[in-house]
Amino acid sequence: MKTLEDLLSRRIYLGVTGLSRAGKTVFVTSLLHNLLRADPTTEESPLRGFDPFDEGRLVGAVLRHDANATVPEFPYRKAVDALTGESPQWPEPTRGISRIRADIRFKRAEGLGANAAAQFGMTEATLQLEIVDYPGEWLVDLPMLGQDFDSWSSTMVAQAQRGSRAELAREWLAFVSARAPGADHDEEWAEQAAALYTDYLHACNEARLRYLQPGRFLHPADLKGASVLRFCPLPNLGAKAPPGSLHAAFRGKFQDYQNKVVRAFFRKHFAGLDRQIVLVDTLTALNDGQEAFDDMSEALANILESFRHGKNSLLGWLMGRRISRVLFAATKADHVIRGDRLHLENLTRRMLHVLDEKNTIKTAADIDVASLASVRATRDTRRTDNGREILLGRRPGDIEDTPLEPGAIPLDFPPDWGALNYRYWDFQPLPDPGWRHGGFPTLRMPEIMNFLIGEDLR
Ligand SMILES: Nc1nc2c(ncn2[C@@H]2O[C@H](COP(=O)(O)OP(=O)(O)OP(=O)(O)O)[C@@H](O)[C@H]2O)c(=O)[nH]1
Ligand SMILES: [Mg+2]
Incomplete structure (x- = not known):
């Protein structure tokens, strides 16, 4: 009242x-x-x-x-x-x-x-x-x-190959490079890729780097374990993302992250x-x-x-x-x-x-x-x-x-x-x-x- x-x-x-x-x-x-x-x-x-x-x-x-x-x-x-x-x-x-x-x-x-x-x-x-x-x-x-997911991916992959990040990103990059983005989506693989990418972000954070996306991977708060966090940037993306592919699935999750997490947060509090x-x-x-x-x-x-x-x-x-x-x-x-x-x-x-x-x-x-x-x-x-x-x-x-x-x-x-x-x-x-x-x-x-x-x- x-x-x-x-x-x-x-x-x-x-x-x-x-x-x-x-x-x-x-x-x-x-x-x-x-x-x-x-x-x-x-x-x-x-x-x-x-x-x-x-x-x-x-x-x-x-x-x-x-x-x-x-x-x-x-x-x-x-x-x-x-x-x-x-x-x-x-x-x-x-x-x-x-x-x-x-x-x-x-x-x-x-x-x-x-x-x-x-x-x-x-x-x-x-x-x-x-x-x-x-x-x-x-x-x-x-x-x-x-x-969009494709341009974000290429920015993030390029960033991960620069300076001291290259060493910190090695394991994650090797993992995601081993599977073509056009291959079938597999939730277990996605979980592993996201976990390795999160490790990489934490290592960057330790090294005092600040340009780390997505921020919820570092501090998920109420999103801990949520499927919307099961993606990461992908290297070597082609122009097409066939339905059911890794590329298409990650693009979808990225859009969910944009709308349901980032936009929702800023709309509510900013x-x-x-x-x-x-x-x-x-x-x-x-x-x-x-x-x-x-x-x-x-x-x-x-x-x-x-x-x-x-x-x-x-x-x-x-x-x-x-x-x-x-x-x-x-x-x-x-x-x-x-x-x-x-x-x-x-x-x-x-x-x-x-x-x-x-x-x-x-x-x-x-x-x-x-x-x-x-x-x-x-x-x-x-x-x-x-x-x-x-x-x-x-x-x-x-x-x-x-x-x-x-x-x-x-x-x-x-x-x-x-x-x-x-x-x-x-x-x-x-x-x-x-x-x-x-x-x-x-x-x-x-x-x-x-x-x-x-x-x-x-
Ligand atoms: N000497 C001094 N140190 C400060 C001052 N403000 C912040 N610090 C230092 O900066 C650190 C971070 O400050 P916080 O206010 O926790 O920073 P934050 O922006 O809330 O950080 P996050 O919660 O991680 O986003 C503190 O633990 C202090 O070491 C200040 O006015 N004087
Ligand atoms: Mg604080």
Whole structure:
């Protein structure tokens, strides 16, 4: 049942998008936690810089556990417990879909509307903020919607023959090459082929590659064991797919996967998004080297291409023509020294500019790029000998804050790999009792919140 309050409230649906390990779950946890723990009386609040908070108009926020009865709720409590426990840890990787809604109570800003509202005694209002979290692997399926089985197959087979993938794909490729695509379909063979292909995707994932399709093969969630996952790309496809052949059967499964899995997922959870934040993990990709970096860039480029708006676009029906604001955030910015955070932002901006070849994104919405740390795990300091900026943080096993030099962020895209000296340390969240009650320290989170929901809280 909708209450009157529900009817009068504004609802904003925020999409938090990003490849696997980009920082989605940490972002959602920090955003919610800092809103829920907002305390206007403390000087040190992590929300300082968030306009409604600074203006004293943020009344408070609550989670609404009754908002999505049929979708698992985002494990907010579990994530906060992990981050603020005795030995703090990052939350676990996401294995399925979840949603959550927070109702944010605020006082209206001065202005015409506010004066009218005040006449009816409505000086306060509620913003319903709805957020969805899902495994980043599933995002990579989006570009599959624009392909048919034959072209997808040849792209995937070519990809599997490149670089370090060739070795990882050997067993699967040998297996599927041994049977002509025109041969009769055989479900047992299909199961084996899909299993070998899944092993190959897992091996790529271990090798830090990100352009891995289909994403459900890595994290099937409720589709574990389902027959729709019993296919894979096939080499040497002829022009014809005789009825009853392997080729025809796999093509059918591919179409089922497109419609019943990918399209259904994006329709259910992405249609109607009002705002979108795309998290980009530029730093670990840099650390993982050229092949991983190029692989991430290629995945992102193809995803961006699918975001295209407009009538004839692949996803016009989906990425609601409503999305008016998209923020690209380079995450984990606490992994670079203060003087380099702007460079991280610039490198990410340049990368997106190069990837967004057709200006899909640029012409579609109000775009911004920022560097972000959702939960800051380092502190800035300087070396005592030469005064150079360094970080204080804890790697796994460190029992005290340790001075570490991450090296420099390259200024160019693509980076000059020969000259790169950036190093990503595996910083753990700090044991700070203040985090549980006062919120998480961040970098740029208040500004990012201004961009995403500031206007809606006026
Ligand atoms: N230092 C630091 N590390 C972060 C931050 N955000 C994320 N990380 C690191 O990145 C890892 C992945 O973050 P998640 O939020 O789980 O990433 P995700 O996008 O939800 O990943 P999937 O669920 O696998 O799709 C974490 O385990 C941390 O190691 C941050 O703000 N600061
Ligand atoms: Mg996650």
